[in-house]
Amino acid sequence: MSSQDSLPKWTSKPCVMGIDEAGRGPVLGPMVYGCLYCASSYLKQLSSLNFADSKTLKEEKREELFEDLKANESIGWAVDVIDPRELSSKMLNKVKINLNEISHDSAMGLVTKVLSMGVLLTEVYVDTVGDPEKYRIKLSEKFPNIKFVVAKKADSLYPVVSGASIVAKVTRDRALREWALEETAENMHRNFGSGYPGDPTTKCWLEDHKHSVFGFPTLVRFSWGTCTSYFKDVVEVSWESDKVDEDGATGGSGKKQLRLSNVGITTSKRKSEEIESSGKGRCKFFQARKLEQLSRF
Amino acid sequence: MNDQNERKGEVIVDFDFDFGTDPKALDISGKVHQLPCTIKFDGPCPVSHYFKPKSTGIEVDGLNLEEAYFRGRKLQGATISLPEGYSGYVLGKKSKASEQCDDSSPWQVKAKFDNITYWNHDTLPSQDDTFQRTFHWLTVAQALHKPVTAEDLASASTALKNLS
Structure with a gap:
């Protein structure tokens, strides 16, 4: 998924990009990495577009802002949707890949993708996952020509990251809303709730969809600790x-x-x-x- | 998950039929799976509603790679045909009534299959997999138990002479 078919001219000038994630905490559905980029010279105007941290905005407002930025020709964006099956299976592999690594790989994947489209990225702002300095070094080693700024709460500090957080959050919400359940068992429903383990609607959905042999439908991240509390009377499986x-x-x-x-x-x-x-x-x-x-x- | 002992390498069978009615050699080819785990459960289960193998279109080591997920783990598998002249059977105990009027065997064929899909966790299926290698025994057994012909004897004694 990407906004650009033919590259606008500004992409050959120095560009700034923000990267943020949505759906890291939820026990179900995909995790989405989003990025938003523009020419450095456009940053001032970008600040005037009122992108705030996506979590502080109402859903309708986020949707509206996402439509705005898609229509804005001075802005580019891209997303990486990581399937819950991929999250579970990587974290339950023989050689386990933890969520931080998956997140880092996704962010780096977005940088690679935007670079390979031909965008001249010079500065990238990233909301941190794990230790900011270690993450910055990892990114800088992989992309030596880019200046990385890795910070906690980057989504509320830098408008370009706020924009990325809107891209990610709206994509995650839509993906969950439109999720095609793979399982064909009877009495399945789609009242997923937000997907956060504490959400009563999500709790209900998990309770309604647990299965003694299969555990859960593949929408659920089996590797999440939350799942264990639903598995008390589940059939034991040893690998x-x-x-x-x-x-x-x-x-x-x-x-x-x-x-x-x-x-x-x-x-x-x-x-x-x-x-x-x-x-x-x-x-x-x-x-x-x-x-x-x-x-x- | 039917009539299987609790063994590693569980065989799950997707049964949609009632054991009581017409059990005669129901063909369950394509529905027999061997998993790299033990499922401590015996009984009917809505396998086809939850376990959704997909062909990847990729060929590895001469095998068509399939993908499926079970309990959050990614499985990579392949469907292999049973060797020529062999069939797989699911056996069940005969009901009391039919046992009385019948011969010595207490077993009855409930279903049969001519292929099996085996699944690895995290490794690509290959010809070196233990499951594939079990079939070597058939070749060895044949060589061991085949009647010895006159030519066999002749060539063996020539070989022995050459050794001494």
Whole structure:
């Protein structure tokens, strides 16, 4: 999604960009990174457009401002919509990617995208995720020709970031509103609420849509701590990849565990391993293929 | 999630049918999934409403890559045909009535399948996957149990002579 088909002339002059995110906290729906850019010489006028931090604006006002900035030929924008499935799966990977990293990657992706469109970015303002200075260094190393300003509450300090926050927030709200639920179970409804874990409507939706085997529809970010409170009576699922983690190929404590099990101390984990078809005690050919002899079942 | 022991590499089967009625060799090809996790549940489940495998159009290691999500995890899988001459069966205990008038076996075929979709968490499916490699046994077993022909004996004794 992008506003520019053919690049306006001002993009070859030094440009400023703001980056902000929406939907980082919610337990469901996508997280959206948005950016807004304009020529440095346009900054003063941009300030007069009354972009405030999107959170302080009413929804109708945000929608209105978004339509305004889309129509404004002196402004460009872009978004990156990160699917909740992607968020959950990255955070639950064997090699886990945390939300900060996902956020950094998305922001850098936007910079790359705008640069590759041919916009001469010289300054980029970013609302921080994690430590501002570390984040600034990371960004500067990746894009040495751009001056980065990384700050807390950048969305209320810099109009260009306020603008980006409107782009992100409106996109996130629309995406959630129009979300096509993948699941086809009966009695599903779309009263998602805001998606924030504390929102009573969201709580209701989560309660209505939990499933003892599947957990939740894929709109939900399974990696969020909030989900655990809904999973009290859920069917237990244990993953091969988690077992590898626990047995610990990494770290000292892992090694200790391994040694204990070699000595023959049976923990509940060992038991669960033993129900696996392992080919244990058989010739290597069978072990490698986890083929077990089954004389009765 | 039917008649399976609690094993890693759970097989989930998408049953939409009633076990009581006409169980004769219902074909469930394309609906049998092996997951890289243990689901501590046995019983019917609305699999097709929640578990939505999608073909990616990408081919890896000669396999058509599929994608699905389960409990927030991304699974990458492939559907493989069972070897020529083999079929997969879902067996169930015979009902008391049919058991009396029948032979020794207490089992009854509830459904059969000729392919299976196996899923990896986080790794691309490949020919090196344990699940794929289990089928090697069929080739080995055949070689081991095939009747020995006169030519086999002849070539074996020639080989032995050459060794000594």
